[in-house]
Amino acid sequence: MVESIWEASNDEYMLQPLTDEIVKKAEELFNVTLPNSYIAILKQQNGGQPICNAHPSPVPTVWGESFVIVEHIKGIGAGNGILENDYYIKEWELPEGLILFNGDGHTWLAFDYRNATSAPPIVYVDVDLEQIIQIADSFEEFLKNLYLENEEFDFEGIEVKVYSKQEFEKFIQEDNVDELTYAIPDLAQGDVDLKWFGNQLLTLSNYHDRYVRSWVAESIWNSLTHRLDDEILHSLIENFKNDVDSDVRMFAGLILEKMNYTFEQLKEDVYNGERVSLAFQDKLYHVIEDSNQWHLADYETDTQQSFNSADELLEKSRIDGKSLQEGWSRIKKAY
Structure with a gap:
């Protein structure tokens, strides 16, 4: 072993x-x-x-x-x-x-x-x-x-940035592609004003540089599909569908798949033992199969609901007091 x-x-x-x-x-x-x-x-x-x-x-x-x-x-x-x-x-x-x-x-x-x-x-x-x-x-x-490096080591030569709205808008105005490719995924994974950021990404979805457009599409698929309003998402998807770059067009389909993820698809994934991440409002939940038990884990509160079968999890687990199926219209697939 x-x-x-x-x-x-x-x-x-x-x-x-x-x-x-x-x-x-x-x-x-x-x-x-x-x-x-x-x-x-x-x-x-x-x-x-x-x-x-x-x-x-x-x-x-x-x-x-x-x-x-x-x-x-x-x-x-x-x-x-x-x-x-x-x-x-x-x-x-x-x-x-x-x-x-x-x-x-x-x-x-x-x-x-x-x-x-x-x-x-x-x-x-x-x-x-x-x-x-x-x-x-x-x-x-x-x-x-492999060894354990002290988390407090000195990142000499590494500039750890926290991007502000003003900096990001300045990168766009100055056509600073290098900074944009760093800032887009960084902001997408952070605590950001989503209405403002969604509008910035909509502007960048028509940007001249394909790497920037690709980072926009990938960041939305990876981190933002469950966080942005559907209206801005549909506008972004339309731009991605019409992009000249095949990779950007691919992400349009992947984002739509996430948005249209059904309870029946969840059931199939759970039966197959796949790990599924769900979002409700600002909280993330993870459906996990481990050691012949099925769990709905809430990492924010470090708690989980555990069940002896996939069917039991799908029937008895609760988010905001409702079963997954009852509350499905407000639940989104996160990852």
Whole structure:
């Protein structure tokens, strides 16, 4: 039994339990053999936050003089799993042959299959600096070298920004593409004036730079579909549908899928053991299957409702005093 590397939490990178069929599908898709050590940790938990959050680096990185931060490890699946790899390779113009298992767009960790079909080395990729640095000879070595970096370490060289309305509007006025690509996802995931931000994103959905338009579309799909008003969402979707960039057009469909997510789809996902995140007003709830029990977790209050079957959860769990089906018209799919 492999010792668990995972933090005891449920986050957006934790996918449905891994099966041999899912592994086979991924290996056939990429035409590679995935490392046994990677599959072993995913059979314990299919993606998520590791207990140890750092790995040594042979050269300085934006994270520090001698390490990179490992905030998550992607599992095998769609959404926040490695099956979305091709999209990110194209979006960030990365070399073919990398399979990304950690990253946020500007920095990545990846299996490097450019010169191999099995036993790949592990590389750190900095898109902005155009760096690809090998940090481990194998994923097994990568796991052995993980360590816990003090959360209060000095991010020398990293400017942690909190963007104001005035700054963001100035970036638009000055046509500052670099700052916009940082600020859009940052604001989308933060506590922001949603009416103001929605109107800014509507303006940017017609922006001349495709990377900015893509960040707008992806940020709405990833973080804002359940938070923005339907009126502004439909206006954004119409712009995305007519975009010349195929990736932006793709997000129009993905956003509509979230908006039109039905209770019947929820039932199907729950029966399949998939993790589903729901939003009601400003609160998030997560439907999770673990150890043959089904849970509706409320992370804001650190509580959960637990049931012995999927049917029992769907019938007896409550949000705002109503069953999921009774309150479905006010519940949205979040992630």
